[in-house]
Amino acid sequence: MEGLSPTDAILMPLFAGGALASLYFLLKWMKDPALLNKILNAYFAIFGVFSVSRLVTDMLDIGHSLIFPNRYALGGALYHVNSQQGKAVPVAGSTKDKQPRASPLPGFLAGIPLSERTRNWLWADRAMPGNKWTLKVYMHRIFAGKFKVGPHGIVGGLIGLVTVAYFNLIDKPWYLTNLLGFGFSYGALQLMSPTTFATGSLILSALFFYDIYFVFFTPMMVTVAKSLDVPIKLMFPRPPPADDPTAPVSHAMLGLGDVVLPGIMIGLALRFDLYLFYLRQQKRIPAVKSGEADTIEKPKYHSLAGRWTDHFWTHSLTGRPLWVGAKAQGSEREAPFTFPKTYFKAALVGYVLGLLATLGVMMVWNHAQPALLYLVPGVLGSLWLTALVRGEISLMWDYTEEIEDETKDDKVGQEQAPNADGKLSDDTIKRPKPQRNSSSTTDASSKSESEDKQAVDVKRIAGIRSDRQVFSLSIEAPWQLKKPLSVQTERETTAKATADGEKQDKDEQHNWAPSKAIPSQDKGAEPAGKRVRLK
Numbered sequence: 001m002e003g004l005s006p007t008d009a010i011l012m013p014l015f016a017g018g019a020l021a022s023l024y025f026l027l028k029w030m031k032d033p034a035l036l037n038k039i040l041n042a043y044f045a046i047f048g049v050f051s052v053s054r055l056v057t058d059m060l061d062i063g064h065s066l067i068f069p070n071r072y073a074l075g076g077a078l079y080h081v082n083s084q085q086g087k088a089v090p091v092a093g094s095t096k097d098k099q100p101r102a103s104p105l106p107g108f109l110a111g112i113p114l115s116e117r118t119r120n121w122l123w124a125d126r127a128m129p130g131n132k133w134t135l136k137v138y139m140h141r142i143f144a145g146k147f148k149v150g151p152h153g154i155v156g157g158l159i160g161l162v163t164v165a166y167f168n169l170i171d172k173p174w175y176l177t178n179l180l181g182f183g184f185s186y187g188a189l190q191l192m193s194p195t196t197f198a199t200g201s202l203i204l205s206a207l208f209f210y211d212i213y214f215v216f217f218t219p220m221m222v223t224v225a226k227s228l229d230v231p232i233k234l235m236f237p238r239p240p241p242a243d244d245p246t247a248p249v250s251h252a253m254l255g256l257g258d259v260v261l262p263g264i265m266i267g268l269a270l271r272f273d274l275y276l277f278y279l280r281q282q283k284r285i286p287a288v289k290s291g292e293a294d295t296i297e298k299p300k301y302h303s304l305a306g307r308w309t310d311h312f313w314t315h316s317l318t319g320r321p322l323w324v325g326a327k328a329q330g331s332e333r334e335a336p337f338t339f340p341k342t343y344f345k346a347a348l349v350g351y352v353l354g355l356l357a358t359l360g361v362m363m364v365w366n367h368a369q370p371a372l373l374y375l376v377p378g379v380l381g382s383l384w385l386t387a388l389v390r391g392e393i394s395l396m397w398d399y400t401e402e403i404e405d406e407t408k409d410d411k412v413g414q415e416q417a418p419n420a421d422g423k424l425s426d427d428t429i430k431r432p433k434p435q436r437n438s439s440s441t442t443d444a445s446s447k448s449e450s451e452d453k454q455a456v457d458v459k460r461i462a463g464i465r466s467d468r469q470v471f472s473l474s475i476e477a478p479w480q481l482k483k484p485l486s487v488q489t490e491r492e493t494t495a496k497a498t499a500d501g502e503k504q505d506k507d508e509q510h511n512w513a514p515s516k517a518i519p520s521q522d523k524g525a526e527p528a529g530k531r532v533r534l535k
Helices: 008-030 034-067 107-111 116-130 151-169 174-191 197-217 220-227 257-279 308-314 326-330 342-365 372-390 393-398 406-416 440-462 490-507
Strands: 071-074 077-082 087-093 133-139 143-149 233-237 251-255 283-285 295-297 471-476 512-514 531-533
Touching (some): 008 034, 008 197, 008 220, 034 308, 071 308, 116 151, 143 151, 151 174, 174 233, 197 220, 197 257, 197 393, 220 251, 251 257, 257 372, 342 372, 372 393
Antiparallel strands (some): 077 087, 133 143, 283 295
């Protein structure tokens, strides 16, 4: 993930304004945007395939995990699904008289009667997303990569290719424009981070004035958005006017920047919620002897990616666990199903309110509106107001996603651990700012470790003889292949050739005569020399 810095708050509006002005004057000079549309669509097609593929793949993964979760509740008991053993085992709650279930389906779906063949097929389908092909590509001093592609990835790639091909070669309907736009936005949100709330607020504030200027005071933004038919916007069809139902359908447009830029702040808020969730689970153990530092007991980290499907099958709509005695039996043993998303929900509510305000003003005044004029106050206002109400302004201000040393992280954790009553005091929530200026020795050591790690990764991808390899491409199957009959090892081939030669020599009787170059001197012994085979 690429972290942004305060410098980007100055550079982003400048680069965006320069690009917008260049496109505007280029359109004025060309008069016909057809050629420019083809060039830009060809450029976006390269990234569109990967963006749509990633979006569709993750959507299929979510849908599959919704049908086949890892945990579910049924009859007051919590079940863990064991794919290797092909059964769901009750582990918590009302486990008395509960037997393991052979059905791979969760919850009430487990009561559906299934034949053995259907049940085996569903178990195989449950394990299907994990069966991924491994593709390794190596080009000396150019590229070294390792990719894993599963069935969902193959389907996503095909959908991405078909979408881009149809969009560029046949027609450009608004729903395909939105699909490509969603793909670009989804990929950008995974690659960009404002690093800190201060940096994110500064970037959004700078773009807030940029958007106002280019929409209200210049015709550039509206002209470029209407002239270019490329997937850089989301389009929503408007109903035709009542007095002219046959009029061409017009569309309301929302630029991808109005989605991505507030979105990176909303994503930062979500990761901040996760940080607070684990921070509040830390326990400070007082020192036994005087003069010793307190011990910080950190909770075990569990990846919560994709666990909302487990939460769906184990909790009610109000968040109440569906198995008996969940707090008494399951809280200590079970990995968390989810975590409180206070700041994420606040930022999302602010974004929705800002978007509704944009649409309302646009309909009333019948004029294009700079969306960031309403989205930036909605998102930033909801975030900072929530922190003010909760008394976590300092903690929110000092939170950073910049990569730091492990020893520094331990020190931060010790200073931020809750007190004995489980609350964060004013002293504990003051997170020290990261020291950005490290010594030259540390920089050299970090650089050396990074180069060593990169060399190991390249050697692992290229193969054993990576020092001689120029180009390599390998594909590994997700299962062990049976040995093809037409392929034999070198040892087997050599052994077979030797055996055939010995058998041929044994079956044939040769009549050898001494070479004419060396006459025979002794009838009892054949002189050394070349023998001639007589036919």
